Amino acid sequence: MESNNKFFNDFWPYFGGYFKNELDTSKEVDFVLSHLENKSMTILDLFCGYGRHSYQLAMRGYSILGIDKCNSYFLELQKINKMFPNFEFKIDDFLTLNIKSSYDCVLLLFGSFGYYGKSNDLNVLKMIFSVLNDGGIFIFDTRSFEQVKTSFVGINELIHGGIKITQSGSLNSITKEIKVKWVATIDNIKTDTYTTIITLYSLNEMKAMLSSVGFKELYLYDDYTKESLCLEPKKRCIWICKK
Ligand SMILES: C[S@@+](CC[C@H](N)C(=O)[O-])C[C@H]1O[C@@H](n2cnc3c(N)ncnc32)[C@H](O)[C@@H]1O
Secondary structure, three states, rough: OOHHHHHHHHHHHHHHHOOOOHHHHHHHHHHHHHHOOOOOOOHHHEEOOOOHHHHHHHOOOOOEEEEEEHHHHHHHHHHHHHHHOOOEEOOOOOHHHOOOOEEEEEEEOOOOOOOHHHHHHHHHHHHHHHHHHEEEEEEEEEEOHHHHHHHOOOEEEEOOOEEEEEEEEEOOOOOOOOEEEEEEEEOOEEEEEEEEEEEOOOOHHHHHHHHHOOEEEEEEEEEOOOOEEHHHHOEEEEEEEEE
16 A cells, blocks of 8 residues: 555654664564574564564574565665674565565564555465465564554654654544554654554454464464463464464
């Protein structure tokens, strides 16, 4: 969707870092590593953004490919690649990319799902399944329709380093689409306005989609502490799936 593309090209590269700091990222990486058996496992960091997970995983010796379609991340990702040759990256659209290698683990972290409408979202999962080795692990962090519905407030504000980011959104309970308008205000001057449209899935829908693609042994966590393996997560849905 065009509005999502504009958001990821022009907004997320500059402001995405305000939503997650290094400490959050290292907790997420510790969680990921607790599901991997050994250092020889290869990882695909799908929709890697500016590579915050890839950076920490590469530093710990894992071989990783990061994929993101957003050109604005090129310099950041190139910097990681120069420091750690075990990190490679592609700036490309995963939906049209022909990936020849397969991986022991695929990561799809921090709300990187629901951008393409129902049938293409399902295709994303199918493509992930096809690039995983047998027995490979898919770690998928998203939020369910139920979670967003109960916690969604019309307007959210985040102030960081003199920059105010305002999110205002609406949730259509029939289509399960959430439309969010994002505005960054710097020194009281409004920068551009961006819109994201994301399709949400209920817990049961998500479970059915993952199973229909072929994933098994589905575990569901509430957050990255790994303490709350649960059936009805309150905060996030972190799925651990096996091919
Ligand atoms: C919410 S960000 C998450 C980034 C990263 N995983 C993190 O946790 O910081 C979602 C990312 O998905 C990327 N993306 C969306 N659709 C994509 C596609 N079809 N191919 C490659 N990247 C895509 C966007 O460019 C954006 O950087």
